[in-house]
Amino acid sequence: MSLIPRSRALPIALAAILLGAMVHRAQAGTSVCVTEKHSNAMAIIDGATNAVAHTVDVGESPSELTASPDGRTVYVVNAGDKANDISIVDVATATVSGTIKVGSRPLGAAVSPDGLTAAVTNAGGGSVSIIDLSTGTVSKTVSVGANPAGLAFTPDGRELWVANSISLDSPHAGTVSIIDTVHWSVTDTVTAGDNPFSIEASRDGRWVYVVNSHSLMTRGNGSLSVIDAASHEVVGDIALGKNPVGLAVSADGHRAYASEFNDDTVAVIDLDARTVIGHIDVGNGPYGMALSPDGTRLYVADRQPFGQPANGDVAVVDLAQQKMTAQVRAGGNPTWVVAVDDTPLVCAGDCDGDGHVSVAELVRAVDMALGDAAGATCPSLDANNDGTVSIGEVLTAVNAALNGCPTR
Numbered sequence: 273m274s275l276i277p278r279s280r281a282l283p284i285a286l287a288a289i290l291l292g293a294m295v296h297r298a299q300a301g302t303s304v305c306v307t308e309k310h311s312n313a314m315a316i317i318d319g320a321t322n323a324v325a326h327t328v329d330v331g332e333s334p335s336e337l338t339a340s341p342d343g344r345t346v347y348v349v350n351a352g353d354k355a356n357d358i359s360i361v362d363v364a365t366a367t368v369s370g371t372i373k374v375g376s377r378p379l380g381a382a383v384s385p386d387g388l389t390a391a392v393t394n395a396g397g398g399s400v401s402i403i404d405l406s407t408g409t410v411s412k413t414v415s416v417g418a419n420p421a422g423l424a425f426t427p428d429g430r431e432l433w434v435a436n437s438i439s440l441d442s443p444h445a446g447t448v449s450i451i452d453t454v455h456w457s458v459t460d461t462v463t464a465g466d467n468p469f470s471i472e473a474s475r476d477g478r479w480v481y482v483v484n485s486h487s488l489m490t491r492g493n494g495s496l497s498v499i500d501a502a503s504h505e506v507v508g509d510i511a512l513g514k515n516p517v518g519l520a521v522s523a524d525g526h527r528a529y530a531s532e533f534n535d536d537t538v539a540v541i542d543l544d545a546r547t548v549i550g551h552i553d554v555g556n557g558p559y560g561m562a563l564s565p566d567g568t569r570l571y572v573a574d575r576q577p578f579g580q581p582a583n584g585d586v587a588v589v590d591l592a593q594q595k596m597t598a599q600v601r602a603g604g605n606p607t608w609v610v611a612v613d614d615t616p617l618v619c620a621g622d623c624d625g626d627g628h629v630s631v632a633e634l635v636r637a638v639d640m641a642l643g644d645a646a647g648a649t650c651p652s653l654d655a656n657n658d659g660t661v662s663i664g665e666v667l668t669a670v671n672a673a674l675n676g677c678p679t680r
């Protein structure tokens with residue numbers, strides 16, 4: 273604050289109170305990323321218009337995908353035999369920034385809550401590849417059960433839970449491996465239902481939910497296992513329709529949604545009562561699902577029936593109305609989906625875009641406000657776009673310097 277002239281201390285202090293909580297954000301936006309398995313691509317749908325804005329070429333047979341906690345990066349698992357890798361996609365620019373080789377027949381992916389580690393199941397190898405995202409390399413490979421599919425970190429990041437799905441030898445088996453993320457070793461194995469496929473922890477960390485798909489080759493009803501995250505006990509088994517695959521749990525922990533692949537519906541589950549309270553009709557072969565960041569919509573990848581290369585769509589379900597309100601045409605076999613908040617985060621005064629407001633940047637802000645640096649450009653300082661930098665705008669930069677730039 274020593275940069276501010278003393279005579280302005282009072283008005284600046286008052287302005288600071290007004291501006292302290294102010295974060296410059298544009299209108300909230302959503303990017304819906306969907307893998308198109310038979311097109312070897314990932315589409316990015318603009319959540320405001322429900323239209324495909326970009327299509328990004330990724331690897332062979334992309335299946336699951338997951339986003340970094342800040343929503344800026346999406347990791348796409350390329351399950352094809354020639355690929356066995358993941359593509360790193362920058363959502364804002366719709367470009368692939370890198371590729372990382374993993375194990376045999378990779379399937380599911382998850383990123384740790386701190387955003388530093390990715391984990392990918394290798395269905396062909398019965399293992400999980402642990403990727404250090406700062407170096408982009410596999411740092412460990414952990415052996416789990418047969419055919420690992422979905423996986424999820426606990427919200428505290430201390431455990432990684434892995435759904436081991438069916439094998440041809442034991443078509444109705446199914447376990448969940450629990451990995452300690454300090455030593456990267458399996459500490460427990462829990463028996464779940466028939467073909468555990470998708471898995472997600474509640475935000476409060478109390479429960480882990482597992483969708484048991486039944487064999488996708490022989491139609492049959494599946495279920496949702498409710499596991500106590502502390503005791504590892506299965507405390508509930510909620511009956512679902514035919515071959516449920518995708519799972520989405522609401523942020524408040526009261527609702528879950530499961531896509532019923534061979535019923536063309538989404539089950540609505542009351543997690544407090546542990547019962548299905550309704551079904552929503554969607555498109556053909558609903559597979560992966562994701563909630564919008566604001567929790568008002570559910571996006572469902574309608575994959576189409578197994579073994580049939582065909583264009584599909586992404587169903588947009590309005591959760592207030594409990595019905596599908598739009599279908600967005602996607603490419604060959606849309607399989608998995610994530611929805612990220614793509615609202616640009618503007619950090620006032622961070623002229624060089626490094627995520628921090630430095631003292632030098634503050635000095636520049638004051639110079640611009642005083643008119644001593646009229647020619648200088650730092651667009652993030654001029655929040656209201658009027659061509660000048662006001663004292664109020666300087667104070668927003670001071671706020672960012674003291675309290676950090678806004679984050680998601």
Ligand SMILES: [Ca+2]
Nearest residue numbers: 622624626628
């Ligand atoms: Ca900076």
Ligand SMILES: [Ca+2]
Nearest residue numbers: 654658660661
């Ligand atoms: Ca201005």
